[in-house]
Amino acid sequence: MRKRTDPVGDRLPLRILLLLAVWLTVGCASLGPTLEAPRISMVSMRSRPAEAGDLETVFQIDLRLINPNDVPLKIRGIDCQLDVNDSTLATGVSDQEVELPRLGTAVVPVTVYASMSDFIWAMFRMLNTHTGRAEQFSLNYTLHGRVFLAEGLPGLNRLTFETEGDLTKVMNPPRPFP
DSSP: OOOOOOHHHHHHHHHHHHHHHHHHHHHHHTTSOOOOOOEEEEEEEEEOGGGOOTTEEEEEEEEEEEOOSSSOEEEEEEEEEEEETTEEEEEEEEOOOEEEOTTOEEEEEEEEEEEHHHHHHHHHHHHHHOOSOGGGOOOEEEEEEEEEESSSOTTTSEEEEEEEEEHHHHHSOOOOOO
């Protein structure tokens, strides 16, 4: 006697797996809101010579994080790179935990490290490319990196950011009127 095979019955486990995969994909995507990365700007930059070694320079940059989301963000760290006039100047991390309120702001200090040779070459390149009057001199920076969230799956719990500005304005902010 021949065993009858049911083509629909043979494919049933495959169909169930496919439906489960689609349901999980749609279900997980709709479980939580899509988060926007915080808007980040550099508030200040200070040299920390006491921490510097012979071949490196250490700075502390204060970053203002602005949460454009309608939910608070629990941040557990920041990784960033500071480029000045298209040359990498410094990189650093912060493991400071901060709760960024919904539609709110916070300032987070980040220690960044610059190799002395990279720093000298960057200054040399800037001096060689600068011609003209002092008021035309600019130090354009790009700050980019990742903000690590306390919640979420590893590898998916990070938001990337990038911001640009003029370093001369950060290091020498305008004085208030007397």
